[in-house]
Amino acid sequence: MKKLSDSEVYQALKELKGWILKGNTIExxxxFNDFKESVSFVLKIQPIADSMDHHPDVCIYYNKVIVQLTTHDVGGLTDLDIELAKKIDEITL
Known part of the structure; x- marks a missing residue:
C-alpha cells in the first residue's frame, strides 16, 4: 500500500464533501438527531470497514459521530482511506 503524496491527498479531498485533513488523517x-441515530450510523460503517479490512477511529458524542481515517502501516493516507471515506458518505445519503 502506497502512501499518498500531499498533492494526491488534496486532490482527493476536493472529491470528498466535508472531510478535512488533520495531520496524517482525514476527518x-x-x-444526527440523537444517540440512537449516532450508534445506528456506526453500526452501518462496521460491515463496510470489515469487508475492506480497514477500520476507522470513531468517536460518538450523543448526536454526532467523528470519523477519522488513516493507514497506520504507512504512517499516512492511502487510496484505502479515500475509498472508505466515499463508502461512508454513501450510507449517509
Whole structure:
C-alpha cells in the first residue's frame, strides 16, 4: 500500500464533501438527531470497514459521530482511506 503524496491527498479531498485533513488523517463530523441515530450510523460503517479490512477511529458524542481515517502501516493516507471515506458518505445519503 502506497502512501499518498500531499498533492494526491488534496486532490482527493476536493472529491470528498466535508472531510478535512488533520495531520496524517482525514476527518469528518456527522450530525444526527440523537444517540440512537449516532450508534445506528456506526453500526452501518462496521460491515463496510470489515469487508475492506480497514477500520476507522470513531468517536460518538450523543448526536454526532467523528470519523477519522488513516493507514497506520504507512504512517499516512492511502487510496484505502479515500475509498472508505466515499463508502461512508454513501450510507449517509
Amino acid at each position: 469528518k463530523t456527522f450530525q
